[in-house]
Amino acid sequence: MASTEVDSRLGRVLIPALDKIIKNASWRKHSKLAHECKSVIERLRSPDSSSPVADSESGSSIPGPLHDGGAAEYSLAESEIILSPLINASGTGALKIVDPAVDCIQKLIAHGYVRGEADPTGGPEALLLSKLIETICKCHELDDEGLELLVLKTLLTAVTSISLRIHGDSLLQIVRTCYGIYLGSRNVVNQATAKASLVQMSVIVFRRMEADSSTVPIQPIVVAELMEPMDKSESDPSTTQSVQGFITKIMQDFDGVFNSANAKGTFGGHDGAFETSLPGTANPTDLLDSTDKDMLDAKYWEISMYKSALEGRKGELADGEVEKDDDSEVQIGNKLRRDAFLVFRALCKLSMKTPPKEDPELMRGKIVALELLKILLENAGAVFRTSDRFLGAIKQYLCLSLLKNSASNLMIIFQLSCSILLSLVSRFRAGLKAEIGVFFPMIVLRVLENVSQPDFQQKMIVLRFLDKLCVDSQILVDIFINYDCDVNSSNIFERMVNGLLKTAQGVPPGTITTLLPPQEAAMKLEAMKCLVAVLRSMGDWVNKQLRLPDPYSAKVLETDDRNLEEGSHPVENGKGDGGHGGFERSESQSELSSGTSDALAIEQRRAYKLELQEGISIFNQKPKKGIEFLIKANKVGSSPEEIAAFLKDASGLNKTLVGDYLGEREDLSLKVMHAYVDSFDFEGMEFDEAIRAFLRGFRLPGEAQKIDRIMEKFAERYCKCNAKAFSSADTAYVLAYSVILLNTDAHNPMVKSKMTPDGFIKNNRGIDDGKDLPEEYLRALYERISKNEIKMKDDGLGQQQKQPTNSSRLLGLDAILNIVVPRRGDDMDMETSDDLIRHMQERFKEKARKSESVYYAASDVVILRFMVEVCWAPMLAAFSVPLDQSDDAVITTLCLEGFHHAIHVTSVMSLKTHRDAFVTSLAKFTSLHSPADIKQKNIEAIKAIIKLAEEEGNYLQDAWEHILTCVSRFEHLHLLGEGAPPDATFFAFPQTESANSPRAKSNSVPAVKERAPGKLQYAASAMIRGSYDGSGVASKASNAVTSEQMNNLISNLNLLEQVGDMSRIFTRSQRLNSEAIIDFVKALCKVSMDELRSPSDPRVFSLTKIVEIAHYNMNRIRLVWSSIWHVLSDFFVTIGCSDNLSIAIFAMDSLRQLSMKFLEREELANYNFQNEFMKPFVVVMRKSGAVEIRELIIRCVSQMVLSRVNNVKSGWKSMFMIFTTAAHDAHKNIVFLSFEMVEKIIRDYFPHITETETTTFTDCVNCLVAFTNSKFEKDISLQAIAFLQYCAKKLAEGYVGSSLRKIPPASPQGGKVGRQDSGKFLESDEHLYSWFPLLAGLSELSFDPRAEIRKVALKVLFDTLRNHGDLFSLSLWERVFESVLFRIFDYVRNDDDPSGEDSNDQRGYDGEVDQESWLYETCSLALQLVVDLFVNFYKTVNPLLKKVLMLFVSLIKRPHQSLAGAGIAALVRLMRDVGHQFSDQQWLEVVSCIKEAADGTSPDFSYVTSEGLTEDVSNEDETNDHSDRLRRRNRQLHAAVADAKSKASIQIFVIQAVTDIYNMYRSSLTANHVLMLFDAMHGIASNAHQINADPLIRAKLQELGSSPDTQEAPLLRLENESFQTCMTFLDNLISDQPLGYDEAKIETHLISLCREVLEFYIDISCSNEQSSRWAVPSGSGKRKELTARAPLVVAAIQTLGNMGESLFKKNLPELFPLIATLISCEHGSGGEVQVALSDMLQTSMGPVLLRSCC
Secondary structure, eight states: OOOHHHHHHHHHHHHHHHHHHHHHSOTTTTHHHHHHHHHHHHHHHOTTSOOHHHHHOGGGGSEEEEEOSSSOEEEHHHHHHHHHHHHHHHTSOOHHHHHHHHHHHHHHHHTTOBOEEEOTTSOHHHHHHHHHHHHHHHGGGGOOHHHHHHHHHHHHHHHHOSSEEEOHHHHHHHHHHHHHHHHHOSOHHHHHHHHHHHHHHHHHHHHHHHHTOTTOOOOOOOHHHHOOHHHHHHSOHHHHHHHHHHHHHHHHHHHHHHHHHHHHTOSGGGOGGGOSSOSSOOOGGGSSOTTSHHHHHHHHIIIIIHHHHTTTOOSOOGGGOOOOOSTTOOOOSSHHHHHHHHHHHHHHHHHHOOOOTTOHHHHHHHHHHHHHHHHHHHTOOHHHHHOHHHHHHIIIIIHHHHHHHTTOSOHHHHHHHHHHHHHHHHHSTTTOHHHHHHHIIIIIIHHHTOOSSOOHHHHHHHHHHHHHHTTSHHHHHHHIIIIITOTTSOOHHHHHHHHHHHHHHOSOTTOOOOOOHHHHHHHHHHHHHHHHHHHHHHHHHHHHHHTOOOHHHHHHHHTOTTTTSTTOOGGGTTOOOSSOHHHHHHHGGGOOSEEEOOHHHHHHHHHHHHHHHHHHHHHTTOHHHHHHHHHHTTSSOSSHHHHHHHHHHOSSOOHHHHHHHHHOOSHHHHHHHHHHHHTOOOTTOOHHHHHHHHTTSOOOOSSHHHHHHHHHHHHHHHHHHSTTTOSSHHHHHHHHHHHHHHHHHHHOTTOOSOOOHHHHHHHTTTTBTTBOOOHHHHHHHHHHHHHSOOOOTTTTOOGGGGSTTOGGGGGTOHHHHHHHSOOTTSOGGGGGSHHHHHHHHHHHHHHHHHSOOOEEEOOOTTHHHHHHHHHHHHHHHHHHHHHHHOOOHHHHHHHHHHHHHHHHHHHHTTOHHHHHHHHHHHHHTTOTTSGGGOOHHHHHHHHHHHHHHHHSGGGOGGGHHHHHHHHHHHHHHHHHHHTOOOGGGGGGSOOTTGGGSHHHHOOSOOOGGGSOHHHHHHHHHHHHTTOTTSTTTSSOOSSOOOHHHHHHHHHHHHHHTTTOOTTHHHHGGGGSOHHHHHHHHHHHHHHHHHHHTOSSOOOOHHHHHHHHHHHHTTTSOHHHHHHHHHHHHHHHHHHHTOSSHHHHHHHHHHHHHHHHHHTTSOOOTTOOHHHHHTHHHHHHHHHOOOHHHHHHHHHHHHHHHHHHGGGOSTHHHHHHHHHHHHHTOSOHHHHHHHHHHHHHHHHHSHHHHTSSOTHHHHHHHHHHHHHHTOSSOHHHHHHHHHHHHHHHHHHHHTOSSTTOOSOOOOOTTTHHHHHHHTTTOHHHHHHHHHHHHHHHHHHHGGGOSOHHHHHHHHHHHHHHHHHHGGGOOHHHHHHHIIIIIGGGGHHHHHOSOTTSTTOOOTTOOOSOSOHHHIIIIIIHHHHHHHHHHHHHTHHHHGGGHHHHHHHHHHHHTSSOHHHHHHHHHHHHHHHHHHGGGOOHHHHHHHHHHHHHHHHHTOOOOGGGGOHHHHHHHHTTTTOSTTHHHHHHHHHHHHHHHHHHHHHHHHHHHHHHHHHHHHHHTTTTOOHHHHHHHHHHHHHHHHHHHHHHTOHHHHHHHHHHOOSGGGGSOTTHHHHHHHHHHHHHHHHHHHHHOOTTOOHHHHHHHHHHHHHHHHHHHHHHHSOOOHHHHOSSOTTTHHHHHHHHHHHHHHHHHHHHHTSOHHHHHHHHHHHHHHHHHHHHSOOOTTOHHHHHHHHHIIIIIHHHHHHHHO
């Protein structure tokens, strides 16, 4: 029992209403009702009294639906007693009674006093509430406007309430009631309120379903947005405001109750929305007149099509859903989802109704159902989009609704159908791939591709549909990847683009059309907008994928009319969160058919489809070639069965050609036809059904023999499948022909006299083996054929579907289109027939069987490449043709926008060919190449070019060239229009100030009126001739400019002023990314190159811009700037070397400006950017042949030094390279100018040269060395040498490299040195890289042809070394000796003959040096200085002794007496000065070098005795033919003799030098050293004796000359002196006995030497073969030779005599024969030999002999 407080609350609502009911009740008719009301009132006013009725009720303990928000509750019985009067009052039909009852119920629900679930399938409480709702719903039948509003208010309150939950049939009854009020009410406000209530209820139901909660807050709808255009025109604003207030009031009341209820928390335990099962069974399928025709259609669709579409799906459904597909039950465990499903299905069925045309009210119901579906789909949440239950409902019911409504002639229905399809594509495409693949072509493409005779309104609706479709950039890409790349799907994207293109182009000329011109124009404009939207969408998508900024996409998305749904994420293909992310994630897993795109797989699928379509296209032209192509491409197997299956199943084949191919008699075609027929199963079919099925796939050929072969095989197959049908196959064969004839006769309109049944029977008599077929059989066959024509699947296509490019035929969709859009004259009732459903089911089954079920969500940007391949050509045509032909501003704007988006997409995707096609077309439309034709649209194109450059600059790459060419042309027109003379006039003579001319700074177009008449005439003449490239500027105009042309030109120039300043393209280049700026610079250089290379009119506009953009981009990072300058450097080099001197000067001056700006920036140490920047100066300086250019470069560099010396770092290197090049220049002024600058640099700025890098000092030194070789002025060379000495002084003082504390990188020559002494001599290692160039340069000057220069250079060189050598480490000294000092003598050391005629300087010696002067002066002086230097720094350089000695040896070995003499003298001087400091090892090196010198100077007379020479000489007088050759050989012979004599003289010098050195250091030499000297001298003696003893040599030498000298032994003196020296060495060894003395070894050498001397003398003196040995009498030559040899023999005899007695006695057996022979020989004059021999016999031999005898 409720408390007093509760009774008072409930009573405040109930008692006034019950009192009113009692007051208005009739005492007779409503007496029972009045009694019930009074009883309830008494009960409410007396809460403590008990009702006997209540006490006796068995249900008094069961809680009831009434509740007051307090602690006490009403039982079910009490609730029923209290609510009973209200329910009965509502059902009385009396308005005055019903009104307060309904109003009371509304208040009870609104205040939350009624709670529970209203559902007919529930328990007692649910039944009571269901009865309450049912009673309210029936009240609207009273047809009272006020009551209608009250009912709507109550029902909306009930649905909105969170305490009273409406489910199942009760919910559908509420929907049906509101629907009925909308249709039946005569009040416009009531109709609008009913419609708004339906929308609000639907939103509530689906919002609760998405949130899975009945307490989710709901916002009131916006009524104004529900009004369709038709409704808005018929209603006034007051109606909208009234309805909005109605809805808002109820929703606000609900919010108040909701908030208070939540505060008290009293509703949580009684919410049954989360129950997982539904008690009892429900049959909600009969809620809406399920017996009508439409519902039967829906049932068939539901049972058959849905099962086929979902066939093969397995697995449990999410959230415990249990689905049953039979029509008797619909069980969904979750009640909220069940409610949403039932409402959605009910709306779909309502939208399927096909009311008669005379019933507009029912048509309004159809429209409102479609509107509700549209709203639900547009606001669909995650569960709705992903749940298999709801996707199945869409496939079952909504697809059939779309099928029925898409062919409606009522535009509002067609528009709603398109809107629904748009929602499906936008939000449900992942789960409806197959369905969208059917409906998109059926609804959209069908209308779009009808160009000649479309319905204007439908076409406009479709175009707006496509425009909205493009808002979500993901949609088009997904459509392409899932349909255009699917072999079994239509090319939706391609067809859409082509359809838009045809629409934009308009009706083809000569075609009959139903469109009016304004309609056609509007349609073309709308199609153009769609094409632009397609490109914009593609651009937005690629921007999102690559995360590129896009100013367009944000603006478009702000205006998206589908943003009502919160948190929609179309990029996730309908899986976006509807506001509750966690719930969506759990449901999204139910979508099993989604996949991600793989670029490679998609590319393969796309290629496969294109190749298959190509094969089908070939087949449709030549079937045999088509089959061959498909087999070769592995698209069809080679067996007849596989080919037959392809012909039977493939879409897009020409059925007539299929029939022709099957009828061929070639072996393969015949086998294919047999396999084709055998693939049919005719068992159990009627004969006409079999023929109908057989002929559905092809058209019978026209040739009788082909038909005969096909029908013969058909008859055989039919009889095989139906053995008892006919007695033989012949019967089936003849009957088949007869049936075909009957079909043609009955359905061909050209046949006037139709065949009768009797005629048909008569024609078929006796065909069954002479018997007749049953007449009943034939008559039934006749009737079926007459009523139902036998036709192919694609028969009866409309004209627009028969176009060759219609790809819907590839899918077999034509039959669907024929059914939906019947041919003229067909009965429209067919659209509701069972045939329609069956046809659709067959097509969907075929579609589901063929199509790939996986849905791909595009994510790889590579997909966009394939899309561009499909659409770029149509897009280019669509934008180019209107832009060329139309001057309309709107069309121009659209076309230019399309160009912009197309270029953006192709540029971002790096599709060079496609991008260039659009850019070049856009550039063409600027008409800058034909200025006389410029119009406003061309000005807009110019603006588009500028906008393109500003917004797409980062992706244009090579296309920058086209844009910058347009800019260049614009500037050219601007200058010509200004009347300014062309640039060519400035290039007639050099102008270094050309960059500062006014035309280079002009960027804007001046006013036309300010132009001088003469200049304007000149400009007009140039423009009319169309001379953009300047070819006409230099020539003379042949035709005068008319006044009309002049006025047109002035008008065009005024148009150009709209463009404004184009320089922003260049100023904004600093915003380009690192890659784009390089492309920009390359393009600008190329355009500038084209401008400058014009033979008649070179221009410098782009060149000046190059300077600007280089300045703007100097602040980029070094890496990027380096790449930029690499391009610019090559450009400036090319232009700087131009044949046009003025252009080259302008380029160099521009480069100077850039360099000055660049030098304003600081450069850190060890960087090389300044050097790289100035390299163009260096290259041009070296390559340019123009004196003016080279002089300009010198002046530019000088200016840089004078103004930016503090900032120059690595740039010094390039500067000195330029000065070095100038030093070798052939023009005196350049040399003087450059040296003047170098002199100033060294005198004033020397500290700046080496403050960062020591290598700069080296460059400076090299430059000075170059000036020392100057040919123009000796003073320059002398000054340069003086500066080198100054540099050396600075280097020695530490001004170079002192700031560097690191070791420079090792050069190839100095790497080892740096490693050896890097620790101890750090600065010396740096000196290694600083000293070497300086010293080497001075060394080079030793070969200068000017004696004074040579002398000064040597002096400075050795003074420098002498003054600063104490700073040098050994390693540095080693480098100095090897690479500096020794190189002075390289020429004379390496050349074969310095005195010969053919001698050349291997190091560039120019031959102008006086050789004798150099040898006697320079070389001798240099050798003296080297020796002095070595002596001065001997302590440091003593390890280099061997290398110095080898220098002397190399000079001694030269075949030149003066050179060898200098070497010998230097050697002796070196020994004299430092020999006393030599160690034994060093003496060993000295002795070894002497021996090498002795061995290397041996004279060679072998050439004299050569056979060829002998013959030539002997045959000298034979003929005159050989005279020249003989003279040449004689010259060679004399030269060889002179060379041998020279070497002999050198060996005499060597002997003398050895004797001097020996005498100086006799006491210091060891026995081993002396023996090595002995070996060297003995070698000289032996070789000399060998030559002297050769009679042939002596004879030849005698023949060559007549002087007596030739009669002597040629080397007699050499032989004697060398033997004498050997004898002296051995005698001294015996007497001195130095360190290492070996007596036996020395005595052996001595005896051997004496014996050898005596034998040589005896051999000459006692010889009897004088004729063979001497060519002269013995009295002259022999006696003279013996006299010359006598001193040596005397010395030998004396040596033997001075031996000790024991030694003499020991060797006496060997010596005695020689002594005896010597006594008997002839001797020369003087008697020295005899005297010496006599003394030896007396003093030595005599005593020995006497003692031996004793």
